[in-house]
Amino acid sequence: MLFYTIASMLVAGTALAQTPPGFVPQVNKTLDVYYGTTYITPGLMVKKSSVSKAPTIGVTGVTLTGAKYLMVMIGKPPQGTATKRGTVLHALLQDYIPTTQTLNGSLVLTTKATGPASYFGPAPPAETPKHPHNYLFLLHEQPANFAVPQSQKSVVSGRMNIDWIKFMKDAGLTDPLYANYLQVQSGDNTRRG
Known part of the structure; x- marks a missing residue:
């Protein structure tokens, strides 16, 4: 019985991770x-x-209580591959606010900001064999008077090898509230569920 309880908890934990x-x-x-x-x-x-092109983002079943939100998109090379590439900052957009607009039940968030790092879509390099690359979206509550910390400006402008944990600490961000990720592999012209 204990085995089934532990196994169920492991499966539930895996299913919950976004x-x-x-x-x-x-x-x-x-x-x-x-x-x-x-x-x-x-x-x-x-x-x-x-x-x-940049996606539309939102949340379902909650009322957001923060004034503004920060969304980051990070490209991460495949785990366990011999790649020397690090993480890539695909977007860091500030000033998201909740709207009254919904999309399939999601409360839509919008921003007019195009920075601190504008969106650019996934473009994994050619690889043999092909490996799916992960592209993560994280939504943080945005601190008042948010600005990219001096210690992170060159990483944000260069977009390569961002250490999000260090960025969070330097910028005074709390843990992300919401997350999601997608996968793209080089040369992949199919969509699978």
């Missing part, structure tokens, strides 16, 4: 991410061409 295995911090609440009308379930494999 970030890929091994990513820290783990987040259990889903950020609703839409590319057009396509809803991104955590880990969905998508075509590179379908995620070239």
Whole structure:
């Protein structure tokens, strides 16, 4: 009986994670991410061409209490591959606010900001064999008077090898409230669920 209880807890814990295995911090609440009308379930494999423009984001079943939110998108190379590439900052957008607009039940958040780092879509490099790359979305409550810390400015402008835990600490961010991720592999022109 104890075995089944532990196994059930492990399966439930895995099902709740909205970030890929091994990513820290783990987040259990889903950020609703839409590319057009396509809803991104955590880990969905998508075509590179379908995620070239910034997504619409939202949350379901909650009332947000913060004034503003910060959304980051980080590209992470496949775990266990021999790649020397590090993480890539695909977007760091501030000043998201909740709206009264809904999309399939999601309360939509919008921003007019295009920075501190504008969105650019996934574009994994050619690889043999091909490996799915993870692209993570994290939503943080935005501190008042948020600005990229001096210690992080060159990383944000260069976009390469961002250490999100260090960024969070330097910027005074609390743990992410919501997360999601998708997968893209080089040359992948199919969409799988």
